[in-house]
Amino acid sequence: MPQTTDRQPTQTRQAEIIAAVLARSASQGPGTITTQDIASSIGLTHGALFKHFPTKAALWLAVIDWVDTHLMARLQTAADSCDHPVAALRAVFMAHTDFVVTHPGVPRFIFNELQQPEDSPLKHRVSDMLGRYRQLLQALLKHAASLGALRPRLDLNAAATLFIGSLQGLVMQAMLRDNTAGMRDAAEAVFAIYRSAILVELAS
Amino acid sequence: MPQTTDRQPTQTRQAEIIAAVLARSASQGPGTITTQDIASSIGLTHGALFKHFPTKAALWLAVIDWVDTHLMARLQTAADSCDHPVAALRAVFMAHTDFVVTHPGVPRFIFNELQQPEDSPLKHRVSDMLGRYRQLLQALLKHAASLGALRPRLDLNAAATLFIGSLQGLVMQAMLRDNTAGMRDAAEAVFAIYRSAILVELAS
């Protein structure tokens, strides 16, 4: 019979659910998203959700895992796509921007977890991811320094902080405006300044 | 009789309540703070809270107003304390850092409101405050440019974004570590890099 069976294997549903959470996060603020919201936004009963995730916390963790996997893969690819480390830094910066433009719910979700109290496992996961991000940056910065491309006595730790921070500034502006249009252009301009902050001065 | 009357005028209580919200925000994530939490943390009944604020939203608005007033006053004072605009930028940067160290709940609270959906009045208030912040920075940057202290063709808009963003990066790091110790030193290092990004190159 032509009865449209919407029965799906768990793996498919899990991916669908994670995508729904991030989609909602783009406009709703993850703290206020209910399990009922998620279920109805993919045309499922509330109860059915718990066939695929035992608790809401487990679902939230799965979302972070998704972000971790996909974002870090994209950043690593960008870093590997350029021979010169300064070019690689630029590629990472723009890849990150691109990821946020494509998935506007992600930064809202991450910021939300950062607000969590002390040692929430969610927060630990985010902290871990950011640690690996910093390692990636530090490696590129060290490589650039070894080529003599950076200012002498540049604080590489502070340089990494500034890199991530400037991305956050761009994201915050986008969140205020509630759209990510024009973010790429702004990112180009900001990175240009960052670049001149770390590069060794050249005779003009 | 020595019965300790804890009856207080509304104005006093309102200030006490606002302070309690920010104190809790330092370790709890503002989205999860309940009116019951606030009441008991200042030794008051749940119901008594609503003698001083008609709704929770009104209280939240009052908290933002407090932050707006106190933070902006501090930044303005810092800006006015230096004759040279680049020194003033540094003073503003450190004053902001100092404010966050003194009131660790503030950035958590603000970030939380940024996640709100479209045109929440709370979010509009934050947006407004950040607009004035940018104006303050732009004025200092323009002044510096007119003195010939900045790189030619520096994008002042992007420079302002980078300024605020780098502060955010510092704040995020502090939020991850769950303490603001050492934030001042990190701020010095980051501002040093920012400074070299915008300053005109000097013969060394």
Added chain:
DNA sequence: TAAACTAGTAAGCAACCACTTACTTACCAC
């Protein structure tokens, strides 16, 4: 084809939330 399993529904449950109500008590102007 029957058994076992998996994905779905509908209804309900305890806990919790913002807020209200009914009432009490301290304070202050006259």
Added chain:
DNA sequence: GTGGTAAGTAAGTGGTTGCTTACTAGTTTA
């Protein structure tokens, strides 16, 4: 002093939340 008001309590109330239970139906496999 006395009457009005402002600040407090204690006990609800309706609505919502995360999650469970009892049951049904589709899919897989021996």
